[in-house]
Amino acid sequence: MSHRTEGVNTERQSMIAQKMLTTNKRQKTENISGKTIAMICAGLLVIVVLSITYFIASKGLSTFFVDGVSFKEFLTHDKWDPEGEPSAYGVLPFILGSFFVTALAALIAAPLGIGAAIFMTEIFPGFGKKVLKPVIELLVGIPSVVYGYVGLTLLVPFIREQFDVLGFSLLAGGLVLALMILPTITSVAADAIEAVPQDLRNASLALGATRWQTIWNVVLHSALPGCLTAIVLGMSRAFGEALAVQMVIGNTTKLPGGLLEPISTLTSGITLNMGNTIQGTPYNNALWSMALLLLAMSFIFIVILRLLGRKRLAK
Amino acid sequence: MKARLMDRAATVVLTLIAVLIIGTLVGLLGFILSQGWHKLNLDFLTSPPDIVNAGGGIGPQLFNSLYLLVLTMLIALPLGIGAGIYMAEYAPDNKITQFIRMSIEVLSSLPSIVVGLFGLLVFVNMTGWGYTLFGGALALTVFNLPLLVRVTEDALRNVPRSQKEASLALGITKWRTIVSVILPAALPGIITGAILASGRVFGEAAALLFTAGMSSPNLDFTDFSMNSTTSPLNPFRPAETLAVHIWKVNSEGLTPDARDVADGAAAVLIIAVLLFNLSARWFGNWVYKKMTSGSN
Amino acid sequence: MSVLTMQETIIQTNNVNVYYGEKHAVKNISMDIEKNSVTAFIGPSGCGKSTLLRSLNRMNDLVPSCRVEGSIIVDGIDINSSQVNIESLRQVVGMVFQRANPFFKSIYENIAFAPRFHGMTNKRDLDELVESSLRKAALWDEVKDRLRDSALSLSGGQQQRLCIARAIAMQPTILLLDEPASALDPISTMKIEELVMQLKDEYTIVIVTHNLHQAARISEKTAFFLMGELIEMDETGKIFTSPENEKTEAYISGRFG
Numbered sequence: 001m002s003h004r005t006e007g008v009n010t011e012r013q014s015m016i017a018q019k020m021l022t023t024n025k026r027q028k029t030e031n032i033s034g035k036t037i038a039m040i041c042a043g044l045l046v047i048v049v050l051s052i053t054y055f056i057a058s059k060g061l062s063t064f065f066v067d068g069v070s071f072k073e074f075l076t077h078d079k080w081d082p083e084g085e086p087s088a089y090g091v092l093p094f095i096l097g098s099f100f101v102t103a104l105a106a107l108i109a110a111p112l113g114i115g116a117a118i119f120m121t122e123i124f125p126g127f128g129k130k131v132l133k134p135v136i137e138l139l140v141g142i143p144s145v146v147y148g149y150v151g152l153t154l155l156v157p158f159i160r161e162q163f164d165v166l167g168f169s170l171l172a173g174g175l176v177l178a179l180m181i182l183p184t185i186t187s188v189a190a191d192a193i194e195a196v197p198q199d200l201r202n203a204s205l206a207l208g209a210t211r212w213q214t215i216w217n218v219v220l221h222s223a224l225p226g227c228l229t230a231i232v233l234g235m236s237r238a239f240g241e242a243l244a245v246q247m248v249i250g251n252t253t254k255l256p257g258g259l260l261e262p263i264s265t266l267t268s269g270i271t272l273n274m275g276n277t278i279q280g281t282p283y284n285n286a287l288w289s290m291a292l293l294l295l296a297m298s299f300i301f302i303v304i305l306r307l308l309g310r311k312r313l314a315k
Numbered sequence: 316m317k318a319r320l321m322d323r324a325a326t327v328v329l330t331l332i333a334v335l336i337i338g339t340l341v342g343l344l345g346f347i348l349s350q351g352w353h354k355l356n357l358d359f360l361t362s363p364p365d366i367v368n369a370g371g372g373i374g375p376q377l378f379n380s381l382y383l384l385v386l387t388m389l390i391a392l393p394l395g396i397g398a399g400i401y402m403a404e405y406a407p408d409n410k411i412t413q414f415i416r417m418s419i420e421v422l423s424s425l426p427s428i429v430v431g432l433f434g435l436l437v438f439v440n441m442t443g444w445g446y447t448l449f450g451g452a453l454a455l456t457v458f459n460l461p462l463l464v465r466v467t468e469d470a471l472r473n474v475p476r477s478q479k480e481a482s483l484a485l486g487i488t489k490w491r492t493i494v495s496v497i498l499p500a501a502l503p504g505i506i507t508g509a510i511l512a513s514g515r516v517f518g519e520a521a522a523l524l525f526t527a528g529m530s531s532p533n534l535d536f537t538d539f540s541m542n543s544t545t546s547p548l549n550p551f552r553p554a555e556t557l558a559v560h561i562w563k564v565n566s567e568g569l570t571p572d573a574r575d576v577a578d579g580a581a582a583v584l585i586i587a588v589l590l591f592n593l594s595a596r597w598f599g600n601w602v603y604k605k606m607t608s609g610s611n
Numbered sequence: 612m613s614v615l616t617m618q619e620t621i622i623q624t625n626n627v628n629v630y631y632g633e634k635h636a637v638k639n640i641s642m643d644i645e646k647n648s649v650t651a652f653i654g655p656s657g658c659g660k661s662t663l664l665r666s667l668n669r670m671n672d673l674v675p676s677c678r679v680e681g682s683i684i685v686d687g688i689d690i691n692s693s694q695v696n697i698e699s700l701r702q703v704v705g706m707v708f709q710r711a712n713p714f715f716k717s718i719y720e721n722i723a724f725a726p727r728f729h730g731m732t733n734k735r736d737l738d739e740l741v742e743s744s745l746r747k748a749a750l751w752d753e754v755k756d757r758l759r760d761s762a763l764s765l766s767g768g769q770q771q772r773l774c775i776a777r778a779i780a781m782q783p784t785i786l787l788l789d790e791p792a793s794a795l796d797p798i799s800t801m802k803i804e805e806l807v808m809q810l811k812d813e814y815t816i817v818i819v820t821h822n823l824h825q826a827a828r829i830s831e832k833t834a835f836f837l838m839g840e841l842i843e844m845d846e847t848g849k850i851f852t853s854p855e856n857e858k859t860e861a862y863i864s865g866r867f868g
Binding site: 027028030031032034035037038039040041042043044045046048049050051052055056059112115116118119120123124127128131132134135136137138139141142143144145146148149150152153154179182186209210211212213215216236239240241242243246247267270271274275279288291294295298299301302 | 318319321322325326328329330332333335336337339340343346347350393394395396397398400401402404405406414415418419420421422424425426427428429430432433435436437440457460461464488489490491493494511514515517518519520521524525529558559561562565566574577581584585588589591592596
């Protein structure tokens with residue numbers, strides 16, 4: 001092998017060799033700046049998330065560090081009277097209101113959504129894909145103020161007449177939210193159910209199980225983490241929804257009493273009062289603290305979703 | 316026998332649920348459109364609202380919604396596509412990438428009111444702009460960025476790898492390969508996603524209450540100077556959109572026909588959203604047909 | 612190996628090893644490839660022939676876990692050295708892939724796209740280049756009236772010839788063909804083979820093929836690979852009639868593969 005040239009012979013370079021060594025400056029610059037721009041765009045996402053967290057936290061924490069409200073009082077007292085003498089900053093009614101209305105929405109929407117998901121994957125896939133899926137997608141697209149508006153003009157008067165109450169109520173809020181999160185639950189649950197291997201179904205059917213027994217014992221069992229994910233996603237959407245809820249729940253700052261009584265939520269409290277309070281006042285700061293609670297809740301939802309996702313992968 | 320009966324019952328119940336959902340949508344659309352139908356005339360769509368008397372229209376609000384949509388997309392699309400390109404083509408498999416992914420996840424699950432409040436702090440107060448269309452567009456950008464990034468990333472990843480190989484093998488740089496070969500092939504997916512995002516922008520209200528504001532100056536539709544405070548095109552003026560208008564009319568409307576106005580506005584909003592949705596669907600199908608009928 | 616040929620060597624590999632992560636895909640390969648000839652790489656699937664081919668224009672750079680050791684010298688230059696501009700290298704060493712991969716663009720644009728990027732902006736020059744490339748790829752007569760049509764409207768064989776035309780338009784010195792006819796019908800395959808025979812006067816061609824008859828028909832030199840190793844490389848006639856290695860003999864006579 002002694003005839004082989006070792007390494008690069010720079011003295012005897014032909015046209016071809018020269019060509020390989022030429023770099024087009026303009027192309028190289030464009031190549032690098034393109035990558036840099038794309039990287040900046042992606043970095044911007046991180047910056048936005050960090051600054052949202054930072055700004056809302058710094059505003060929201062001033063209730064405790066500047067205005068001297070105790071954290072415990074803020075979370076556990078049920079008296080909300082920021083303009084009173086002495087003022088009281090208990091946001092428990094808002095917190096409970098948010099949780100109750102979210103739980104109610106999930107209680108209504110989860111069975112319906114998962115039922116619809118089973119219908120479109122297991123019972124009538126053809127009809128499900130052609131009709132139900134587009135319907136669900138359209139429901140996602142309807143703006144939340146429209147849901148709120150329909151709740152206000154249809155649902156609230158209906159409840160008022162049926163039960164001889166005000167109409168603005170936890171029930172109205174729960175129903176409106178249930179409708180809003182139904183599409184989320186349905187489509188995510190449908191994906192989870194569709195991902196269950198066909199072999200499992202065949203095995204169960206071959207053992208003589210009916211279609212429903214198969215769905216109930218086999219399909220739903222292995223799609224369970226996915227269905228839970230669907231419900232949690234829906235709940236996180238319900239918890240953060242502002243205007244639709246605010247329009248129908250009555251906005252009375254007291255602890256939730258019954259299904260038919262008006263309540264407040266974190267979002268409705270912020271929506272109604274943020275524009276009417278002066279920046280920097282303890283009242284205004286307390287609203288930012290409520291916003292911080294919302295932010296914290298959406299982080300908690302993400303953690304739950306991550307845990308469920310891991311469980312799904314582990315299976 | 317019991318099992319067979321259960322099976323039957325379950326099928327019936329599930330079918331009822333499906334019917335209920337379809338019925339709800341039909342009822343919802345039917346209700347809104349039938350309530351608002353009589354308001355859908357040119358006068359209502361073009362004349363300004365009246366604060367005290369009946370007979371006001373939604374002209375400025377409709378214009379604001381459309382203008383805000385354009386502004387938002389002008390900002391959000393380049394950023395979303397840029398970040399999508401990074402995630403699909405450049406992002407190495409490491410902790411930083413995981414952190415970016417997590418940020419996208421967080422951003423997409425933030426309540427829109429929280430995004431609006433962030434906008435209030437940064438785009439309204441810190442910048443000293445006050446309530447502006449531009450601030451609203453930035454808040455909506457934050458709100459829609461995760462969707463656009465994900466749509467772009469998916470669309471780029473769905474382009475066959477062989478396209479990229481073909482281009483690179485011709486000595487085309489990676490960036491130009493992405494821009495001139497992969498991106499055009501991914502465009503149908505990106506456009507469909509962008510149309511759906513547009514529907515979201517058009518219907519969003521909570522993020523706008525404290526960024527674009529709840530009022531519009533008296534607009535002079537003959538003045539297009541960008542700088543004048545009454546010019547409709549001036550991005551640094553407050554602007555109430557259609558969705559915000561529906562909310563405001565219902566919570567603090569004074570006019571005797573507030574209900575009527577809200578009916579009409581809701582109908583317009585729904586029609587717009589339906590148009591966005593149907594055009595996205597139609598466009599997707601059209602491109603699919605065009606792409607597949609060409610090859611044999 | 613034939614050391615004393617009069618032919619000029621254009622590609623020389625010295626102890627080339629290629630790894631995909633832990634997998635040792637190409638083992639210690641040293642070979643010379645002659646200018647303006649057709650060299651065929653044969654061997655059973657997974658023998659490393661395509662991997663080696665893709666190392667010759669550094670397409671393996673696309674695979675993050677891939678590592679290439681040893682030197683690959685093209686016209687006196689080590690292509691893996693940092694002075695080499697990868698985009699320019701790929702203009703010199705063109706490639707055609709196993710499955711036709713025309714861009715989702717018009718027939719004209721498929722060919723004009725890369726030259727335009729590399730600086731040819733004059734419309735007349737581009738028109739001429741498109742025509743001459745399509746003529747060389749024996750496709751001109753079939754598509755001259757529909758240059759603006761989508762390339763996807765062509766048949767599979769036409770698409771592959773378009774890809775060859777696209778590679779030729781870059782005026783490469785070397786053309787790498789990675790099983791260019793494996794997805795085509797016999798008639799299209801025949802056309803591609805005829806094309807390769809015509810192109811070898813102008814270009815150095817390295818072709819990976821599964822089809823032994825194809826290798827025998829079109830190549831001057833044949834290299835037989837097995838499990839990442841170069842078992843034997845010689846004149847094609849010799850490989851197919853009297854190979855020195857018994858493994859080669861076994862493969863040629865169809866005992867495995």
